[in-house]
Amino acid sequence: MNLDELKTAWREYDSxxxxxxEINQKVIASMIRERSVSRIARIRKRYTGMxxxxxxxxxxxxxxxxxxxxxxxxxxxxLPLAALMLSCIxxxxxxxxxxxxxxxxxxxxxxxxxALVQIISVYVKYGKFLKxxxxxxxxxxxxxxxSIAKIPEYGTWITVFSALLFCAVIVxxxxxxxxxxxxxxxxxxxxxxxxxxxxxxxxxxQ
Amino acid sequence: MMEHxxxxxxxxxxxxxxxxxxxxxxxxxxxxxxxxxVVLQLWKAFxxxxxxxxxxTWMYRIALNTAITNFRKASRRPESxxxxxxxxxxxxxxxxxxxxxxxxxxxxxxxxxxxxxxxIILLYLEDKTYDEISEIIGISKSNxxxxxxxxxxxxxxxxxxxxxxxx
Numbered sequence: 001m002n003l004d005e006l007k008t009a010w011r012e013y014d015s016x017x018x019x020x021x022e023i024n025q026k027v028i029a030s031m032i033r034e035r036s037v038s039r040i041a042r043i044r045k046r047y048t049g050m051x052x053x054x055x056x057x058x059x060x061x062x063x064x065x066x067x068x069x070x071x072x073x074x075x076x077x078x079l080p081l082a083a084l085m086l087s088c089i090x091x092x093x094x095x096x097x098x099x100x101x102x103x104x105x106x107x108x109x110x111x112x113x114x115a116l117v118q119i120i121s122v123y124v125k126y127g128k129f130l131k132x133x134x135x136x137x138x139x140x141x142x143x144x145x146x147s148i149a150k151i152p153e154y155g156t157w158i159t160v161f162s163a164l165l166f167c168a169v170i171v172x173x174x175x176x177x178x179x180x181x182x183x184x185x186x187x188x189x190x191x192x193x194x195x196x197x198x199x200x201x202x203x204x205x206q
Numbered sequence: 207m208m209e210h211x212x213x214x215x216x217x218x219x220x221x222x223x224x225x226x227x228x229x230x231x232x233x234x235x236x237x238x239x240x241x242x243x244v245v246l247q248l249w250k251a252f253x254x255x256x257x258x259x260x261x262x263t264w265m266y267r268i269a270l271n272t273a274i275t276n277f278r279k280a281s282r283r284p285e286s287x288x289x290x291x292x293x294x295x296x297x298x299x300x301x302x303x304x305x306x307x308x309x310x311x312x313x314x315x316x317x318x319x320x321x322x323x324x325x326i327i328l329l330y331l332e333d334k335t336y337d338e339i340s341e342i343i344g345i346s347k348s349n350x351x352x353x354x355x356x357x358x359x360x361x362x363x364x365x366x367x368x369x370x371x372x373x
Contacts, residue, residue, distance in 0.1 A: 003358055006315075006365075009308040010331040017221040025213050031245045 040102065040119060047099040054092040061085040070148040080143035087137040094133065098126035120194065141170045212252050215261055222265050227296050229316060229324050230273040237296045240273060247272045267342045270325045315364045323357050330354050
């Protein structure tokens with residue numbers, strides 16, 4: 001077989017493909033619908049991962065709170081740590097509720113339009129709660145970095161420098177966690193669902 | 207309305223997607239998954255298709271790009287349900303080796319090529335010009351020419367050795 005014969009074989013295959021049945025419109029439409037299913041699966045997976053992470057943080061911060069490794073002497077010093085631990089609990093709780101709410105939406109059984117509307121409302125509702133909780137977590141983390149500072153022991157400059165360094169680590173870790181969990185793109189996700197809904201309306205104008 | 211135009215276009219050029227899936231899919235399930243992914247990418251890109259290039263050129267570009275870039279990154283792929291093999295079947299190249307020795311030989315030879323080489327030879331077999339190949343793959347015209355010559359030599363070697371083994 002030389003290259004010309006190779007082309008002949010290819011043309012033969014091409015003519016066979018041309019003779020195949022047309023693809024059913026329903027099959028193509030269902031493929032487009034699959035995108036929403038994939039997007040939801042991704043969100044569910046992300047929520048599960050975050051629930052595990054915040055549960056771990058809660059336990060860890062609980063140990064810090066009751067074990068007092070930073071040698072807090074005043075009740076006020078405990079406040080940022082308590083706020084952080086509490087926001088972790090709230091975060092895990094909201095994530096769990098959102099995860100359960102998403103689980104209740106069955107894309108196989110329900111009408112997909114209805115399911116998407118339901119998902120968007122769940123996503124937007126819990127998205128707001130989670131956003132505020134993350135903000136509380138962030139600011140209490142920053143406060144924590146100052147509350148653990150020990151000026152009498154290490155002097156002003158070293159303490160300020162270490163507190164700022166701790167702040168920088170916190171900012172970076174929040175940013176990294178946001179990127180890793182695709183949190184920063186969560187707005188795009190909602191837009192994606194809305195676009196899916198519009199597409200579905202185009203697919204089913206009735 | 208848009209959906210009808212899209213479905214019509216997919217059906218008119220279904221051979222393009224079938225060929226790409228056959229070249230890059232490992233088994234029937236893999237081919238079906240790839241088919242689904244290609245259709246999705248085409249649907250996503252369809253609103254921005256401005257008819258500046260031929261429909262077939264545009265479809266080849268997206269289908270090959272999906273097959274080479276996205277589909278191989280299996281770990282990054284979100285969970286999705288593949289289309290059932292009952293409702294859909296992609297005609298295989300060399301499915302009946304006893305009937306089509308030439309086709310199965312061609313398939314075996316193409317399978318020995320790299321991902322990019324497969325894309326180039328597919329376009330070469332489709333009688334695409336060097337201009338079109340360079341536009342679809344995103345390489346220069348001269349590079350396309352050089353690569354095609356190399357692939358032809360490689361294919362001839364593969365076919366010869368395959369024939370030799372069969373004897």
